[in-house]
Amino acid sequence: MHIILGYELDTGSYPDALGNDEARQGVVVLGLAGLVGVLETRMGLTCIQTHQAIRIGQYLKRLKEADNNERFYSKSIRVDAWSTAKQVLAWRDELVLAGWKGDVPGQISNRLQDLAHVEKLVHLEFAPGLGDRLQLIMSFLKDPHRLEIEEIRIVESLASWPPCWRNLLDVLCRSGIRLHLLEETPSPKDTDLGRLQKASGWIDLLLETPQGYVIIDHKSFPGRMEQWSEQALQYAPQLDLYQKAVEKATARPVMATMIHMPVLGIIMEVNSLLNP
Secondary structure, three states: OEEEEOOOOOOOOOOOOOOOOOOOOOEEEEOHHHHHHHHHHHHOOOOOOOOHHHHHHHHHHHHHHHOOOOOOOHHHHHHOHHHHHHHHHHHHHHHHHOOOOOOOOOOOOHHHHHHHHHHOOOOOOOOOOHHHHHHHHHHHOOOOOOOOOOEEEEOOOHHHOOHHHHHHHHHHHHOOOEEEEOOOOOOOOOOHHHHHOOOOOOOOEEEEOOOOEEEEEEOOOOOOHHHHHHHHHOOHHHHHHHHHHHHHHHOOOEEEEEEEEOOOOEEEEHHHHHOO
16 A cells, blocks of 8 residues: 555645546555554554544543532533533543643643543543544554555655654654655645645734734643653744744744643743753
């Protein structure tokens, strides 16, 4: 099997990721969820796929059982239970993608302790998310497997990809699968599509001040304090790309780029970490 892989290719795209190549048997275009699905099939780890709405309902039951009126979500869940469960589940899934395994590494965050308590309610049904499935795959990849995947061609730079996906590709490469980046075939620079093709991504929060802009990107990370700076610096290339895009589009400077870790309740300025 030959895979063409893109960060956002679980849905359709135009121009098609095949570029000038003809569609043929044995070549598939996948996003990250699609890649996880293929690996699960190859490794015999397939499971019933559960709609996200069902997962929210399942997680809501866990949140209510864990609620002692002192959890960080206690007041919110009484006002809007569904939206609260949806948001807290999103944070939980981001943490799992970042490598969290449901434990609490020291007394670092009341929020993280509350989430860890919810994770322990294993008697209540809860379907795995993409991060859970990825962790299971990584644990099985420690042993040799015949994946029957010859090559993975990646359609964009890996610099802005979260570490968990770069780690997966590194393991696959060491297992003998060839990896390489496809050459870009951009549209003419003076077209709207050509301008959009320069980069893809979402700035979580863009603050406008009289002096310029501040870019804040939200990331989930459950690690110890001594790991915070190292984790934030992994996203420096992504924030640098955002900064250049904003400055070019607005002709105004970006005064600061910051990483916000909502579960830990901290915010870090990336430039000060790069130039202490």
